[in-house]
Amino acid sequence: MRHLFGHRLGVDLPDVLTLAMSSPSQSVMDVLTGEGLGDLDLAAVAVLTVPLWALPVADRPTVAALCEHP
Numbered sequence: 001m002r003h004l005f006g007h008r009l010g011v012d013l014p015d016v017l018t019l020a021m022s023s024p025s026q027s028v029m030d031v032l033t034g035e036g037l038g039d040l041d042l043a044a045v046a047v048l049t050v051p052l053w054a055l056p057v058a059d060r061p062t063v064a065a066l067c068e069h070p
Contacts, residue, residue, distance in 0.1 A: 016046045020067040024053060 017040075019031045028049055032038050050067055052060045 016048050018067040019047060019049045020064040021049050021051050022053065022064075024051070 017037075019028065019035070021028075021031060028042075028047065029038065031049070032040055032047075050063055052064060055063055
């Protein structure tokens, strides 16, 4: 995670949509739909999902904020 977010997406790395997953019961489509991106073509856009539940509690808000998209 530090490596990925230490680079500038779209500059140093290709554009990647990052999604914070707050629960193992969520699907990628659940999160995309919740973000208003349910019609996103997953064959055309790279998506990196971050399982927040697997991170230390103190790091979750920071990582979730890094995953926010405009």
